Amino acid sequence: MSKDYPVPAGYLERETEVKKSRFIARVAPVASRDEVHQWLAQAHRDHPDARQICWAYQIGRPGSAAEAAMNDDGEPSGTAGKPILNVIQHKDMGDVLVMVIRYFGGIKLGAGGLVRAYAGAAESVLSAVDRVVHQPMTSVKVTMSFADEQPLRHWCEVNGARVDSVDYGTSVTADVLVPDEKVNALKAFCEAGQLHYDLER
Template sequence: MAQDYPIPAGFLERETEIKKSRFIARVAPVTSRDDVRGWLEQAHRDHPDARHICWAYQIGRPGSAAEAAMNDDGEPSGTAGKPILNVIQHKDMGDVLVIVIRYFGGIKLGAGGLVRAYAGAAESVLSQVERVIQPALESVTITMGFADEQPLRHWCDQHQALIDDMLYGSGVEARVRVPTDAIATLTAYCEAQGLQMAVADA
């Protein structure tokens, strides 16, 4: 059975300075790769002159995340994205993206210094952002015809369900995360519409 978990309540930004380098850390709630892409594009728009824009995210419940990724954006391998992700994982928070924007100050920090700087920047926002509880979500796969896609999207909007993926072939296969207490409602909806639903193994 899926469990509720904490997520960031919203966007927060904090700045630190280490040996003249500025580290601007941002945290934001995300539920898909599109969300992540949107926040990264915003960071590049806001800071076009930054030397590095490094990041990490975790989608899903902490400890069994559906998806996680990180990027060093030109910093030495393992000195930026991984420390950020490590802090996220230690904070026991899901559906979270942390971006750290660095303006180089002319003094090299070394690998150990970079790890500490990026971890510290991530810590600065994650320790201060407010949390809200994300209701437990169950993963389901729904197979349907093309005409059924829009009605299903509408149902998801009405029931706080998240569409992770839509695969198109001879028909449509939707991968959806549904609040646990809405599974019975979705089952009834699928039966009424003649859709095939399968609950994924946790």
């Protein structure tokens, strides 16, 4: 099973200035490409007049990320997205998006200057953001009788799992997020109580 790894604790913004150009760096925790697009759309809404909104992200474990991407947004190739991604990888952080919003100040920075400015902006926000440890979780759907709901909730509290949603029909169906290393324990709990479970891999 995959081990825990650090992720950003939340959203943070930091601003730096280089030769009158403003670089507004934002960091946000992301778990999917959809979340990346939502954060980018928000940045475009917040800064419709920005010259560039360059970004990079990696999802998954640092060093073996499931997905990573970057975008120079019109800056010379390799001068914005790549430096941002390099800083992310150097910080050994997963599930992270960094956007750098640039307002041009009238003085051209040149390729080397851009690389330093975008890397510096990414560094400033990633150094400041708090980290939390991500625990890989598995979603398990559990179907049970009404009498079994409280014992399941108690099991979740004790084992660091959480009940994400509950659907009440003729029986109770709960979506449970379980730390990967506790999946077998949940299976055993369900089997002992004759609860039906379905792993959503």
